[in-house]
Amino acid sequence: xxxxxKCSSPGRVPEDASQRVYLFEGLxxxxxxxxxxxxxxxxxxFLDAVMLEREGMGMDQGPQEMIDxxxxxxxxxxxxxxxxxxxxxxxxxxxxxxxxxMMKVQKNDIRKKVRRLLGKSHIGLxxxxxxxxxxxxxxxxxxxxxxxxxxxxxHIKKQTFVVHAGTDTTGDIFFMEVCDDCIVLRSxxxxxxxxxxxxxxxxxxxxxxxxxxxxxxxxxxETQLNKFYTKKCRELYYCVKDSMERAAARQQSIKPGPxxxxxxxxxxxKTGEGGLLQVTLEGIxxxxxxxxxxxxxxxxxKCNTVRGVFVLExxxxxxxxxxxxxxxxxxxxxxxxxxxxxxxxxxxxRGKEAESKxxxxxxxxx
Numbered sequence: 001x002x003x004x005x006k007c008s009s010p011g012r013v014p015e016d017a018s019q020r021v022y023l024f025e026g027l028x029x030x031x032x033x034x035x036x037x038x039x040x041x042x043x044x045x046f047l048d049a050v051m052l053e054r055e056g057m058g059m060d061q062g063p064q065e066m067i068d069x070x071x072x073x074x075x076x077x078x079x080x081x082x083x084x085x086x087x088x089x090x091x092x093x094x095x096x097x098x099x100x101x102m103m104k105v106q107k108n109d110i111r112k113k114v115r116r117l118l119g120k121s122h123i124g125l126x127x128x129x130x131x132x133x134x135x136x137x138x139x140x141x142x143x144x145x146x147x148x149x150x151x152x153x154x155h156i157k158k159q160t161f162v163v164h165a166g167t168d169t170t171g172d173i174f175f176m177e178v179c180d181d182c183i184v185l186r187s188x189x190x191x192x193x194x195x196x197x198x199x200x201x202x203x204x205x206x207x208x209x210x211x212x213x214x215x216x217x218x219x220x221x222e223t224q225l226n227k228f229y230t231k232k233c234r235e236l237y238y239c240v241k242d243s244m245e246r247a248a249a250r251q252q253s254i255k256p257g258p259x260x261x262x263x264x265x266x267x268x269x270k271t272g273e274g275g276l277l278q279v280t281l282e283g284i285x286x287x288x289x290x291x292x293x294x295x296x297x298x299x300x301x302k303c304n305t306v307r308g309v310f311v312l313e314x315x316x317x318x319x320x321x322x323x324x325x326x327x328x329x330x331x332x333x334x335x336x337x338x339x340x341x342x343x344x345x346x347x348x349x350r351g352k353e354a355e356s357k358x359x360x361x362x363x364x365x366x
Contacts, residue, residue, distance in 0.1 A: 042105075045096070087127060093121070095149060115132075158180075166229060181198060223304050
């Protein structure tokens with residue numbers, strides 16, 4: 001289509017491809033360097049490129065953490081991560097073949113070196129087949145015929161926000177990157193401080209008045225609350241929300257969370273008495289053998305988990321004091337998750353009610 005348009009344009013002479021001069025040809029003058037014939041040079045260049053690309057995509061930051069995450073995922077998501085790794089290696093091998101052909105390296109040497117690297121890299125069948133097809137046709141291929149593929153790090157879509165730890169600007173400053181699978185927290189010099197996978201995030205809220213974003217996340221057996229102050233609080237909230245929804249659509253094998261409310265076995269740390277903790281829309285009901293306690297939802301000040309213990313802070317209006325309740329249970333995380341989901345649900349309902357009240361009434365047709 002483009003060729004036809006060029007030929008039909010008045011006053012334009014068709015371009016002669018043979019007259020083009022490529023930048024790489026400047027390296028192939030009368031004195032071509034023997035460096036291009038050193039196979040160890042190409043292998044070192046490939047390994048350096050892999051290291052830089054993995055670093056650019058965040059694959060080398062906290063390797064043990066990434067291995068633990070890999071084993072925690074289902075089969076579908078493991079294959080997706082493996083395919084990402086294979087694609088990275090195959091893209092860099094493809095580009096190395098193009099560079100070697102440009103530098104007029106012997107075709108047999110290219111085959112041997114690339115196939116050795118292909119074996120060392122343990123690339124999967126689909127991507128290795130693409131490389132082998134190029135090697136099979138390499139005898140009749142020139143460097144201009146094979147396009148250079150853009151690296152995977154160029155395709156990463158992430159947004160960065162400046163945040164302060166805590167509830168105001170006095171906290172430490174960080175750069176929060178919202179990525180496809182996680183949130184990355186970097187220090188002011190760019191060092192990765194924390195990485196939170198979306199499947200570890202339990203709940204997220206924000207307050208437009210105070211400009212504070214609250215993130216609840218799993219950390220081992222505990223549930224931790226992290227607060228961040230940022231001028232773009234609303235934009236950050238919806239950016240994370242949209243990214244989490246896209247990640248959830250991809251990660252189909254992750255088990256869904258518990259339904260709203262529920263009953264959980266607990267043991268009161270103060271009395272040692274066992275009983276049931278019920279999460280309802282009105283609040284938390286605690287049933288023991290000789291007593292029963294109900295804590296209203298609006299009296300719950302804070303809840304979290306500490307080493308298998310569910311900690312609940314209740315505000316008592318009569319004394320205007322905050323009382324801490326501790327319950328030992330193997331389901332501490334599930335209880336905390338259920339309570340946080342309940343708060344999110346109630347906040348969403350109240351938000352819709354306020355929105356409907358603020359709308360002016362529709363005029364009645366006569």
